[in-house]
Amino acid sequence: MNISQRLNLGDRNNDFLLALAMIASGTFFLFQTMGITGEGQLLPVAICGVMLVAGIGLLLKALVRAVKSSTRAPSLGIDSATLKPIALVFLILAAAVLVTPYLGYFSGATVMLILIPVLLKYREWKKVLLITLFFEIGVFLVFVEGFGKRLPSGWLY
């Protein structure tokens, strides 16, 4: 059992963890402002101060709630059954983005248009292929032919 759970800080929104993240990001940005000099430093420092105050405020609130509350809430606010598909879809998006400069937009998009339905247990292959084809033709006609935009190009296009 981690400290958050032991202190009964693992409520639904996990304010304790969030407060620590807020303080960490405030400190990180405050550290970044050290490289700025003169008038340009005024507002960034003030903003970092506000971030820290917000984080500390939330932390205190979470601690007070933990002390007052008598029941334990062991959940960390992240349901793994929900998190898994979301994380996997995001990873596929990241993979598609990373291969795009090497293979080109259409190859990256094809990877995504086929892998995501597979991941989400959608098994109508004909529909998947047809939608992929028509979608990519549509993007080409609207963006490249219609608006004269450039799309990321690579080894395959």
Add this chain to the structure above:
Amino acid sequence: MFEHLFDALLTVLQPANALAMLGGTLLGVCIGALPGLSATMGIAILIPLSFGLDPLVGLGLMAGIYNGAMYGGAIPSILLGVPGTPASVATVLDGHPMSEQGKGGLALRIAVVASTFGGIASALALLSLAPPLAKVTLAFGPSDYFWVALFGLLSLALLMGTNVAKGVFAAAFGLIIGLVGIDTITGQERFTFGFVELTNGVNIVVVLIGLFGIPPTIKLAIRALQGDAKAPRTAAATEVGSGSGVLRRLLPTLCKSSVIGVFVGLLPGVGGNMASFLSYNEAKRSSKSPERFGHGAEEGVAAAECGNNADNSAALVPALTLGIPGSSVSAVILGGLLVHGLQPGPALFQDSPIIVYGFMLQMLITAMLLLPIGVWGARYFVRVLDIPSAMLIPMVLSLSIVGVYSVNNSMFDVYLLLVFGLIGMILAHFEIPLAPIVLGVMLGPMAEENLRLAMLLGNNEWSSLFPSALSISLAAVTLAVVLFSMIKPLVKNNLRKRRALKSSYS
């Protein structure tokens, strides 16, 4: 004003603009009808597409999507009991029971009439309130603008959401993003982390699509795994029935809900969801038979739909006149204006009157378009619900990549999109409101520039922030927002305790 209005009307009625409004409204209804997608997301993804278009054509698309999506949310709310957009939650309460009683078609007709009524009332409020307010703001100096920016930011940060600390953090985070790049006065780099691509700042489109486009789309994965619900098409959209008597009876409800929606829209940080619930509660309170509410009362559907659509244009009043959006959708629309090189505020009314009056007219026309589109197109829009989420997710994500890349032809922006998408998902998980972040990005540079200018004019004395009665009043209003946000939880707690005490006695 009337001269500009007439010129703008002639412009918006040109074929390209008319087509954009019609297309935008149709697209908006489809977006709203898909649970999980919202007007904010639709507009955010559309912004890059509108680059190549004339500004008014692009704005016509946005106006159509905004009004269309607000009505579209009613379709799954009524037929499936699943709100299409956050603002249509109240529509489920009576809309779905009506559908279960075989009156789905009537509920959809009531929803479209109510949405049109509310949308028109709201657009008329925008047309009558924005121009005079813009004239007043012409007298604003740098210190006034600083206070206005601070007021807008604080009101959204402190009043939106349930937790003040989270709202304040969101606004501060947005301000930091807004400060990324080279300081225009000292020439120093700020928060660029050594990336040359960041010296010109973070593109607002990347932030908008990253925060509002990626997280809701990826969240659709859960719905896709659970299996998409199918709408009972035959019973709902194709059945027309005679509703004219009912609609006449609903007129007082529509009038009251329009007033509530417009008023809520003018307040920053409240939003269509609240307008919808307040209108619903008022309709229930003033009804002769409140027990019918929740079991398929026509007034319930009318009040909820009219309320959330009456909020639409009214929320643009502070956005267009002061450059301060009152909701996440108006923040995204402001982003769209910025992308087209249009700086919202009083100068917009002087420099580009045709565009700003044209946009206000587009809000009115697209609200009117809802009626024919909703009445004749309901049976087709229902089919949108058949699109499998498993295919919708990669299509929206692909469009996001194309949109972001096409802004600067830069893969760095696409990588940044991933970063903001991830940040958006984390923040959404912790229920941190996203609108203050966007407002921070947009208002940060404006607040800083005016603060420095005011200080410079006043020889670096802090008193230079209060040079006139107007500045003092704006500072007082800003302080009042802070005090109100501190008192609000105490008042709520007191009320809760009193209620608990009363119920224990009874």
